[in-house]
């Protein structure tokens with residue numbers, strides 16, 4: 001029998017209320033995440049896990065501001081406030097999130113020279129985090145994504161997972177987006193659907 005995995009993307013303090021890169025409504029996901037954990041064969045958490053000198057921090061680029069774009073190796077990359085610095089409080093999982101059922105945690109954005117929105121690969125697809133191989137080894141066919149942020153890490157994780165051949169379901173009510181520009185979340189959802197990803201509500205989780 002193939003398995004179903006719940007993948008909880010970046011439910012970390014810095015993306016929640018009071019965090020350095022707070023996403024509106026992020027805290028509302030936590031009770032849903034706790035409930036969903038009872039309904040899956042495998043529970044995975046991811047953490048955005050940056051060194052303090054990470055290239056995605058505006059503070060590491062002289063004269064640059066948050067939410068400006070820079071070009072790195074021909075790719076356009078967004079600059080962010082300092083966030084999810086390895087071992088900091090901001091990088092810890094939300095304190096209300098249940099963690100006893102988590103089977104494995106995968107870290108991303110650990111290389112200071114490149115950002116990694118996806119939980120599977122960095123933004124240039126140079127290196128894998130190991131999540132894809134892990135899921136295949138565990139005989140996972142269906143993955144259900146929840147978390148932060150819809151228009152960044154959830155989207156890129158979903159697209160990569162689809163490319164890797166998984167049946168990908170995004171639980172839209174258990175995700176929240178940055179929405180830097182109005183419509184970013186909606187456009188992200190459309191992009192995911194067009195790539196063959198299923199958008200579902202958390203009440204339709206498998207039992």
Ligand code: VGL
Nearest residue numbers: 010048080148149152153
């Ligand atoms: C994320 C911006 C920067 C995310 C991570 O988890 O969606 N967004 N780093």
Ligand code: ZN
Nearest residue numbers: 048056084109
């Ligand atoms: Zn980040």
